[in-house]
Amino acid sequence: MHPLFAGSGLRLAYHQRVICDELEVHIPRGQITTIIGPNGCGKSTLLRALCRLIEPRAGQVRFDDRALADFGRRALARRVGFLPQVSTVPPGISVRELVSRGRFPYQGFLRQWSREDEAAVARALAETGLSDSADRLVEQLSGGQRQRVWIALVLAQDTEVLMLDEPTTYLDIAHQLEVLELCRRLNTELGKSLVMVLHDLNLAARYSHHLIAMKDGRIVATGAPADLLTPERLRDVFGIQAQVMRDPVTASPLVVPMASLHHATSPAAPGERA
Secondary structure (H helix, E strand, O other): OOEEEEEEEEEEEEOEEEEEEEEEEEEOOOEEEEEEEOOOOOOOHHHHOOOOOOOOOOEEEEEEEEHHHHHHHHHHHHOOOEOOOOOOOOOOOOOOHHHHHHHHOOOOOOOOHHHHHHHHHHHHHOOOHHHHHHHHHHHHOHHHHHHHHHHHHHHHHHOOOHHHHHHHHOHHHHHHHHHHHHHHHHOOOOOEEEEOOOHHHHHHHHHHEEEEEEOOOEEEEEEEEHHHHHHHHHHHHEEEEEEEEEEOOOOOOOEEEEEOOOOOOOOOOOOOOO
C-alpha cells in the first residue's frame, strides 16, 4: 500500500532562507504520526508543506499517490484539514458559528448551506463534546475548550486527514490529555489519519504509532516510538542525557531527562516556535 504522503527531494524555504533540503518523508495512512525535534528544526515547515501552505522550491509532495500540486485548493481542503499553532478567535462569535466555518470548502455559487452541512457541524460538536456549549461565545471558554472548538472546526470539514501543529500548546496537563485522547478517538473510532507536531516526547510516545525525528532541517530517524526513542538518539537529536524506560501504565517509552548537553540553539524558522 502506498503511503498517505510521500515527499522526495524537498527543499523548503521562506524567502531566501532554506529551512529544509533534500527531505525524503513518508507518512503512513490510518495512523497517528508525530513530528518531533528541537525548536527551529523545520517541524512546522514540513507540516505546512504537506498541507500545501508553502510550495517546495525543489522536489515533490505526493498525496494518496498523486502530486499534491495537482489538487485544487477546495478539493484538497475536503480531504486534508489543518490546525495551526495559534488561531485568533473573532470577537462575538459563538461555538456553532466558528465550527460552521469548517464547511467553507463545500460552499459555492451553486451550493449554499444545506442539511448536510448542518449535520456535519452537529457531528463535529458531538465528537468534541461541545454540543451543550454550541451557543456560547468562544471567548468565554477555557483554553482546553477553545482548542476543542478549533478541532471541531477541522472535523466539520469532514476530511480523512487532520494536520495539527502543536495542538497542546499553552494547555495544562489535564487539557493536553483531553485533546490527545480526542485525537486518539478520531483515529481509532473514525479512522482519521493524523499528523501532529508535539514537543512533549512522552505524550508523543504515548499517542503516536509513528514518529519522525528532525534536526537542523533534516529527518534523522523515523519509526515506532519504542524503536526511535533511545538514549543515543535523544543525545544526538535533542542534546540531552536521558534514560528511557517502560511506562508502567501504557508500556510506551518513558523519557527521563537527566542533563542538557546542547549548545545554544539557532533562531527559529518563520512559523516555528522559538
